Amino acid sequence: MAKRQELDKAEQTAQKIEELRQAVLQGGISSVTRGKLLTSISLMKDSLDALSREIDPVRMPDSFFDPTEPRLIGHFVALALIAQERQALKDLTKFYGAGVYAIYYTGDADLYAPISRTETPIYVGKADPNANAKTLIEQGTKLADRLNEHRKSIGKASTTLDIADFECRALAVQSGYQAAAESHLIRLFKPIWNNETRILFGIGKHGDSAETRANNKSPWDTLHPGRKWADANTEAKTADEIRAEVAKHFAEATIFKRTEDVFAAFAAGIRRADQLGADPEDEVLSED
Structure with a gap:
């Protein structure tokens, strides 16, 4: 049975992330590069979180009350x-x-x-x-x-x-x-x-x-x-x-x-x- 295109893309993305991790671990990076890399990773994480919410058939609530949140206190x-x-x-x-x-x-x-x-x-x-x-x-x-x-x-x-x-x-x-x-x-x-x-x-x-x-x-x-x-x-x-x-x-x-x-x-x-x-x-x- 042919693999769905979405799953194939997900596996390719996971492979690319692992390649990125290995590249970072193997070679030293400057503080400037590290900062840019962290920004890119943060953006990718946000995109993946958004995609996860779109796929999940159970929606998140509109609000979440956390009484320990400093702003709310x-x-x-x-x-x-x-x-x-x-x-x-x-x-x-x-x-x-x-x-x-x-x-x-x-x-x-x-x-x-x-x-x-x-x-x-x-x-x-x-x-x-x-x-x-x-x-x-x-x-x-x-x-x-x-x-x-x-x-x-x-x-x-x-x-x-x-x-x-x-x-x-x-x-x-x-x-x-x-x-x-x-x-x-x-x-x-x-x-x-x-x-x-x-x-x-x-x-x-x-x-x-x-x-x-x-x-x-x-x-x-x-x-x-x-x-x-x-x-x-x-x-x-x-x-x-x-x-x-x-x-x-x-x-x-x-x-x-x-x-x-x-x-x-x-x-x-x-x-x-x-x-x-x-x-x-x-x-x-x-x-x-």
């Missing part, structure tokens, strides 16, 4: 933060724990009107625990300390900001999970005060040392003066330029008005992360 920690009650930043008291937090604006300043009294934070961040911390007490008061630093910075900018206009959420988490959660929060909300948004950053600066006095003044300190160590620094952008960039950002960004909108966006992000073959680089949390 980040999703759930971030989601747990949003589920916390908001509290006045000015009334914050000391508490144990490291983790993630979000700060919200509730005032009447025109600059921040698009996000005022919404579920879109003006800033999100993380507080890393003490080294090798296993318990909340061992983590220290890192989360409360970080929020208190921001409270003090806002308080010093009293000519343009009122600490009574700010609320926060905070969530202490098991050591090691705060970074992934912070990344998800930044991608989802694109907070205007975060460095990653590249517009009105600088609230997180702790002051310049004597060796770095020539640093430019941050956009945050330009619009919200009050921290004495930043007074003498040169402005990188004018206040009008920064305000224009802020207005453009709010016009283009997704503003989450309600917690329901936030939860829906998180659910959509988790569904995308669960999809088999999903590329982590393509994962973007959005309301769409």
Whole structure:
């Protein structure tokens, strides 16, 4: 009985792979060649995996949930933060724990009107625990300390900001999970005060040392003066330029008005992360 063409091709391919393996084992290869070869092998593996799925009459599920997947852990920690009650930043008291937090604006300043009294934070961040911390007490008061630093910075900018206009959420988490959660929060909300948004950053600066006095003044300190160590620094952008960039950002960004909108966006992000073959680089949390 004649062998089917497909089986003949498969045997030829297997033979070629064995010949390639022997050639690699017998002769030394340079690091450049090794890199190119590994790339080619990876592409061939992907092609064979795709072919295997096409041949198999039983299809793969659309999604696969792995609770140990770091990206998903980040999703759930971030989601747990949003589920916390908001509290006045000015009334914050000391508490144990490291983790993630979000700060919200509730005032009447025109600059921040698009996000005022919404579920879109003006800033999100993380507080890393003490080294090798296993318990909340061992983590220290890192989360409360970080929020208190921001409270003090806002308080010093009293000519343009009122600490009574700010609320926060905070969530202490098991050591090691705060970074992934912070990344998800930044991608989802694109907070205007975060460095990653590249517009009105600088609230997180702790002051310049004597060796770095020539640093430019941050956009945050330009619009919200009050921290004495930043007074003498040169402005990188004018206040009008920064305000224009802020207005453009709010016009283009997704503003989450309600917690329901936030939860829906998180659910959509988790569904995308669960999809088999999903590329982590393509994962973007959005309301769409």
